Structures are given as C-alpha cells and as structure tokens.
Amino acid sequence: MGFSLKLSSLCTIITIITVSTALFSDLQLVKSASPDYTNLIYKGCAKQQFSDPSGLYSQSLSAMFGSLVSQSTKSRFYKTTTGTTSQTTITGLFQCRGDLSNNDCYNCVSRLPVLSGKLCGKTIAARVQLTGCYLLYEISGFAQISGMEMLFKTCGRNNIAGTGFEERRDTAFGVMQNGVVSGHGFYATTYQSVYVLGQCEGDVGDSDCSGCIKNALEKAQVECGSSNSGQIYLHKCFIAYNYYPNGVPRPSSSSRTSGSSDSYSSSSTANFKI
Structure with a gap:
C-alpha cells in the first residue's frame, strides 16, 4: 500500500x-x-x-x-x-x-x-x-496527507556530541528499522544504553512501514542532532529514542518512551493537514 x-x-x-x-x-x-x-x-x-x-x-x-x-x-x-x-x-x-x-x-x-x-x-x-x-x-471527503508528513517532534535538551553517542544511536536505529519489519509494525530494543522504539499504523504493509520508519529516523538525525533523546511522529509511523549513560532503567517500557528521565524541548507550534 x-x-x-x-x-x-x-x-x-x-x-x-x-x-x-x-x-x-x-x-x-x-x-x-x-x-x-x-x-x-x-x-x-x-x-x-x-x-x-x-x-x-x-x-x-x-x-x-x-x-x-x-x-x-x-x-x-x-x-x-x-x-x-x-x-x-x-x-x-x-x-x-x-x-x-x-x-x-x-x-x-x-x-x-x-x-x-x-x-x-x-x-x-x-x-x-x-x-x-x-x-x-x-x-468522508476530508483532505488527506502523505503518510510521511511530520506531525510533531520533541528533542532532548542535552546535547552530547563528541561522546560516540551518534554512532551508538545510528546503529540502534538500524537495528530498530529491521526489527519493525520483522515485527510487522512494532519493535523496541536497547543497544549500548540507547533505547529505541518504532511503530507503524496497523494497516501499513511491511515495505511501506520500513520506508516510513526510515524517513522518521532520518528526520530524528536532522531535527534532533546530538540530543540525547527524541520523538518523531509522522502521519503513519513514529519513533522514539533515549540514551541512558548509566544503563537503561527497568521500569515499565511506557516510561522509557515518555522521556521521563529527560526534559524535552518541543518544536514550535506547527500546522498540518490530515
């Protein structure tokens, strides 16, 4: 699709x-x-x-x-x-x-x-x-938008450039992108203290899901840079990540994706069409 x-x-x-x-x-x-x-x-x-x-x-x-x-x-x-x-x-x-x-x-x-x-x-x-x-x-008849349209983002306020974080994050991103396809729309994992999660809308096929997640990950790299955490919401998928230098904590997974260990700065108020 x-x-x-x-x-x-x-x-x-x-x-x-x-x-x-x-x-x-x-x-x-x-x-x-x-x-x-x-x-x-x-x-x-x-x-x-x-x-x-x-x-x-x-x-x-x-x-x-x-x-x-x-x-x-x-x-x-x-x-x-x-x-x-x-x-x-x-x-x-x-x-x-x-x-x-x-x-x-x-x-x-x-x-x-x-x-x-x-x-x-x-x-x-x-x-x-x-x-x-x-x-x-x-x-019925409401205007539609591309599934790749970015609806919302948040990026962590802590910039950790030069610590090797970007390499660990990007590797975690690659693992997660593959995992979302094999998981048929949802996957969460940890790689070297980077927690990542991705999900596509339930009626999106594996190929389109992979493309959407890839787009979201690329936007995270550009929009959030070296921020230690972020969330990117596209129309048909979203991703979230958080870096825990002392190791990923063990509370419920929901607290990990909400960025509870980090203070977020949100994007400015934006407009979009659905």
Whole structure:
C-alpha cells in the first residue's frame, strides 16, 4: 500500500499543541497520577466545526467512539466507519503501542473520546496522541496527507556530541528499522544504553512501514542532532529514542518512551493537514 492519498477539495488546517502548553486548563482530565502512557503528546483539530442541526453527526461520532473503545479491550489497532449518509459518514481509528497489554490499551483509548471533545469540540476531523495510544477520525471527503508528513517532534535538551553517542544511536536505529519489519509494525530494543522504539499504523504493509520508519529516523538525525533523546511522529509511523549513560532503567517500557528521565524541548507550534 502506498502513502500517496487522493486529495479532496476540502482542505483544513489543524494546529498541534504540545502537552507542555499551558493553554488548556481542561487538560486536568489527564491526571498527573495517571499512568504515563496516558500523557498527552499533541492534538490536532480541524478548524471547521460540523453543522449538526439534526444530531446525526453526533450520533455517528458517538457510535464510532463506542466501537473504538469496545475493540480496544481485544486489539491494539482498529479502524471503522459509521454513519447513515455521505454527509454523516465518519472514519475513525485507534492504535495502541505494541507493548501495551489489552487492559492498558483499553485504559488509554477510553480516555480519548472525552479528550477529543474537550480539546477539539465537534470538528470535522481530529487527532489526539497520548504516549501509549492515539485516536484519529475524519468525515468522508476530508483532505488527506502523505503518510510521511511530520506531525510533531520533541528533542532532548542535552546535547552530547563528541561522546560516540551518534554512532551508538545510528546503529540502534538500524537495528530498530529491521526489527519493525520483522515485527510487522512494532519493535523496541536497547543497544549500548540507547533505547529505541518504532511503530507503524496497523494497516501499513511491511515495505511501506520500513520506508516510513526510515524517513522518521532520518528526520530524528536532522531535527534532533546530538540530543540525547527524541520523538518523531509522522502521519503513519513514529519513533522514539533515549540514551541512558548509566544503563537503561527497568521500569515499565511506557516510561522509557515518555522521556521521563529527560526534559524535552518541543518544536514550535506547527500546522498540518490530515
């Protein structure tokens, strides 16, 4: 399956806001005591709200959310379409990180419908990314983007150039890229104190997944340079890495990908189309 998707005439800009932004007092929904796989990474909301005088859109959206949450108890990826007319047809999906249990996946996904409503309202398309899962929905005919489009990045503030880190990181990247293919879309490993993780959207084939991960890794090298950690989110895949000079700690894998041992500086607020 290729990443080139047909564009419709409907083109809406979505604004990404990081979890560190103080603009959202309603992010108290994401409690500090919650598991770190439920921390908000970014959100994207279409600027256009859906006109819904009959309530059909709300019914379709509610049915879609219910289906996604229900499926999260037994699957880490699920995609569905709801709606009775072309105007109210909505396609939605969720994906959990490959190392989450069914229970953790459900706990993560079950937060997304409420967060989507709080953060985006009744927009015609939305994407909410938590550390351990994300949700994406859009109405029929919504403009599509390339799977290689970068949606969000974070880079660690500690620059460790000249320590041999880049060589270890790049070797770990190569191991991870191969592992994602053999793992059919998810792989995490440690190489000489560098923890790396990569995942592709669940309906992406192995060849396209490899290409997406390769693109994300190249962006990490350019965008984050010698930063000791980073996360790169493309439309169809993401990667995360963290260097632990004293050895990778043994807490849950979710804490490793959230960068809990490092303070991140996020990219500036950006725009993208989905």
